[in-house]
Amino acid sequence: MGLTLDSYISFLCMIMILLPSRCYSQDSYVSSRATYYGSPDCLGTPTGACGYKTYGSTVNGGEVSGVSYKLFKNGSGCGACYQVRCKYAPHCSEEGTKVVVTDHGEGDNTDFILSTRAYNKLARPGQAEILFSYGVVDVEYKRIPCQYPGYNLMFKVHEHSKFPQYLALIPIYQAGVSEITAVEIWREDCKEWRGMRRAYGAVWDMPNPPEGAITLRFQVSGSKWVELKSIISSEWKAGATYDTAVQLD
Structure with missing residues (x-):
């Protein structure tokens, strides 16, 4: 028995829905x-x-x-x-x-x-x-997905940093498949978030960062923001590593 026009259209729609999921599967x-x-x-x-x-x-x-x-x-x-x-x-x-x-x-x-x-x-x-x-x-x-059992996402103060006038950070032990697309630091004096620059690779930097413990937030894969209050010590040093207590999916 042949398909009616409505049934044929429904069948085509189902095929169009299923094909992208097969083509873009992570298993491919x-x-x-x-x-x-x-x-x-x-x-x-x-x-x-x-x-x-x-x-x-x-x-x-x-x-x-x-x-x-x-x-x-x-x-x-x-x-x-x-x-x-x-x-x-x-x-x-x-x-x-x-x-x-x-x-x-x-x-x-x-x-x-x-x-x-x-x-x-x-x-x-x-x-x-x-x-x-x-x-x-x-x-x-x-x-x-990246897997680092026993490790949270960490931010390391890059070796090129110079306290207190230049701060560069790099995320390490980044699990899952998400990507960090932006990093911002809270400026309490201005009551606003200021974006860090992607200096190169995974290194984010900012000249003249705010004094005191640093609160930052980062954006995951262009949408979700994760805030980390006072995550970086007020007396940070090049090479120091700070545990975020969170991990990416």
Whole structure:
């Protein structure tokens, strides 16, 4: 029996609703290419474009990556986590590697420049030497939630900060898949929020910050604001880390 016009229209509407959810599912992998960079300890680099310094070389056990411009997103992609796996059977492991973005970099149509330790995890046992000999491999990747059991989101006073005239902050141990898109500091003297500048990567800064303990708020993925009252000590120092007591989803 044929469909009536109303039934046919309803059927098409259902298809249009279901297709986007399938196309944009987080379970979907994207095809790309990956290479690696060398380091004496096989970990990440403390000089990455995200500004993480030592944290950027050791976070996630050193399984980190520089990413292409489209994934770096002018720095808002810093701290994002991806599962990356290569496609050369029988050399590649099924799970591949789970990396944290700590840098920007691309070459030869790659989206990922992996640390040596992360690139090694792409291979099955005994097959890593073969993958390293290729230099660049075809991969597939997907965004996954970052997980830091036992850690809250923290704000670190960046090493370039100079008390009291220049304050730079960087969020670390940022879980979930949300991105921090803005950071503001409360100016009690003016009774208003003042935006911090994204200096580069994940580093937010402000010259002549207010005196006393600092209250700040940050925006998550362009909508939700999270306020942290007196989170930064009135006598902050470069390198100090402050626990927010919250974590992102």
